Amino acid sequence: xxxxxxxxxxxxxxxxxxxxxxxxxxxxxxxxxxxxxxxxxxxxxxxxxxxxxxxxxxxxxxxxxxxxxxxxxxxxxxxxxxxxxxxxxxxxxxxxxxxxxxxxxxxxxxxxxxxxxxxxxxxxxxxxxxxxxxxxxxxxxxxxxxxxxxxxxxxxxxxxxxxxxxxxxxxxxxxxxxxxxxxxxxxxxxxxxxxxxxxxxxxxxxxxxxxxxxxxxxx
Numbered sequence: 207x208x209x210x211x212x213x214x215x216x217x218x219x220x221x222x223x224x225x226x227x228x229x230x231x232x233x234x235x236x237x238x239x240x241x242x243x244x245x246x247x248x249x250x251x252x253x254x255x256x257x258x259x260x261x262x263x264x265x266x267x268x269x270x271x272x273x274x275x276x277x278x279x280x281x282x283x284x285x286x287x288x289x290x291x292x293x294x295x296x297x298x299x300x301x302x303x304x305x306x307x308x309x310x311x312x313x314x315x316x317x318x319x320x321x322x323x324x325x326x327x328x329x330x331x332x333x334x335x336x337x338x339x340x341x342x343x344x345x346x347x348x349x350x351x352x353x354x355x356x357x358x359x360x361x362x363x364x365x366x367x368x369x370x371x372x373x374x375x376x377x378x379x380x381x382x383x384x385x386x387x388x389x390x391x392x393x394x395x396x397x398x399x400x401x402x403x404x405x406x407x408x409x410x411x412x413x414x415x416x417x418x419x420x421x422x423x424x425x
Contacts, residue, residue, distance in 0.1 A: 290344030310370025330355030
């Protein structure tokens with residue numbers, strides 16, 4: 207257990223060093239996009255923050271969702287709609303939003319909640335999907351988004367024995383260069399070669415049966 211804690215401590219220290227080096231190198235995103243995201247976060251600092259070194263807007267789950275819920279609050283919907291406006295604008299051309307959910311380490315125990323979200327993995331992904339849904343409803347193309355969830359396994363702060371840690375309950379939205387591949391939907395399928403198949407009759411035709419040999423359907 208002590209060795210595990212040491213490894214975790216070293217990993218976190220390395221991550222912090224990488225973030226410091228990235229911060230010293232300047233913002234990850236082009237200036238117009240970086241400035242727009244910084245202004246958006248500054249408009250509601252209790253709900254969200256912006257990390258220019260990672261190109262990420264971070265929404266705190268406690269203000270974005272009710273406890274154990276995936277229903278996006280009205281306050282968060284308003285800010286996500288503004289984010290959608292940025293994503294639809296020319297300054298975000300060539301970028302996509304990678305939406306990642308996180309939880310604390312408190313297990314899901316309420317039967318009603320567990321029925322919808324069996325584990326923290328499920329809850330983190332389901333919350334990311336809910337954020338995606340708000341952005342999509344506000345006009346962001348599905349090809350400009352992806353969703354993921356880390357559950358409780360990417361904490362940014364230590365979780366106490368009870369109650370978890372608010373800092374770990376969050377949804378991160380990273381803006382990264384688009385990975386979408388343009389595929390034309392108007393391409394006609396390749397024509398089948400105009401050739402009649404050759405059929406050879408058997409010397410002794412098999413008797414015809416009326417019993418169906420098709421498998422039974424399972425739907």
